[in-house]
Amino acid sequence: MIEDKLAILIKKSIVNAQNKNEFNDFVIPEVQIDRPHLTEHGDFATNIALQLKSKTEKNAMENAEIIASNILDNEVIESINIVLPGFINIDVKQSWIVKQIKLIKNKEFGNHDLGMDQSVQIEYVSSNPTGPIHIGNGRGASIGATLAKVLKKCGYQTEEEFYINDTGNQVKLFGKTLFARYNELYHIKIPIPEDGYLGEYMIDLAKKIKNEHQDLYLDEEKNAELTEIGLSIMIRQIQDELSSIGVKYTNWFYESMLHEKKTLELVVGMLDEKKFISHKENAVWFLSTKLGDDKDNVLIRSDGTPTYFAADIAYHFNKFAERKFDRVINIWGADHQGHVSRLKKAMKALSIDEDRLDILLYQLITLKRGNTIVPLSKRSGDIISLNEVFTETGKDAMRFFFLSQSANQSMDFDLELAKKQTKDNPVYYVQYANARIHAILDKAGHADYRISYNNLDLIKENEEIDLIKKLIEYPSIIKKVATELSPHHLPHYSIELAQLFHVFYTKCRVIDESNKKLTEARLALLDACRIILSDTLELIGVTAPEQM
């Protein structure tokens, strides 16, 4: 990365100055390299001279002068300007920028080795299998899928997992509701449980089972089997819907596995051994207050059944201790916020370093129809399924939309406006840039022009240089997304890149019959652009069409 290169040059210059006694000895802090907003402030800037004030006992301007005068000869820096109150502004050589095109020959550009081959598991969506996934889950799906791809690009061994809560109260309710709906088809009236699932999809589900198995499960004693069949159909539907927006998991993990393998008992036993368990009012409690939480939490209810929390501790124990992931990232909706601290405390209690667990919360989506809020509840049957929204807006517009805001920002999703806004979605602006690139490359191919890196020095228009500068920013964007777990930078970057391409397209004609050398150099630039743009779109989870 160019920033690293410049930081090293600056660091060397400070060492130089120290050796010449122009600076006294001190430990050099990390040199921060920024991209200034204004072009007159240079291509890059650093505030290191300001930061060193306390260490050198000189003022920032003096520091800057010393640093600038000690920078060794190099192929990158064109000029250095020192500006009050002590900024060092750096302009980079055009000849160096242009040469960078050569480095962008495939999609490995932008890769990092941050992960050092560590294994990381990313768990996301994990919605209850008692109903179809709703529109709100689309956000978690988009964030998770993109983050997984970026981490892979950064040298992690990634695994993507969907956790299926196939046991517990909600599943029981689901089973009872399904039983009632199924019987209804045979004109047998069985009341739907009070908190049952009222959505119409339960009727469809019952019909499906009737078509396949006829009256085989009318007997109440076979309710467990009926529930299992219902769940498996539901899960398949969830898989299909996620896959149709381009989200595919490496693993689907069933909660029931934890019960079968007695992981819960194991974990509760371990916590007991480490004195984090107490028995109060016939229930078993986890003493998270011992680790600084505000309150303790029930693991086993007074009726003997485990809570969701207990299962989740076992599940995470399984991730870390049994499957041995180095790192685990969970992507949760903000309504699970209260769960974060106690799960981390539980890991700590089990002697698992809580820093290995990252929980990324995304703020919830408020669904609206005009000015009225549309409530969402699986149980009441108020469901806007992911499926019905994306078939109207399209997968690409949806993925781009969900990713383009920071996870900390709550989102409004207006169902009426969604279709209208679809055509305004910036994703098309970006895709159009890609289509334009391919139009030129195709035409050049037919006319027998070849990409050539031999005459890159012919590239000197401002629009070309700006475009290349944006291209070589790509690795730092990827790094930012991976370290901050903030995938929303990708759509923004793609828009900026597309914009610079469109400007270039308007100002610089690529195929110029009178100038074959320039044409072939520009084809090299164009190809670099194609690679970065399509890689960005792939990470976002959006297609890169060659024609529009």
Add this chain to the structure above:
RNA sequence: GCGCUCGUAGCUCAGUGGAUAGAGCAGCGGACUUCUAAUCCGCAGGUCGAAGGUUCGAAUCCUUCCGAGCGUACCA
């Protein structure tokens, strides 16, 4: 009450210690005989919720207040 997140242009949002705060949409005005006008160029639009503080420097950090969403279960 306490905790988490947010408050930036008419709208939707970037920017989270750096210099004169940016983009899209909406608005107004221009540009197609050219490799795709789903494009480009220009104009207009802001006391960064409020007040204090920290420092060379604050939309960004701290404190208080105001407003919004979420959480605070022997639900998941």
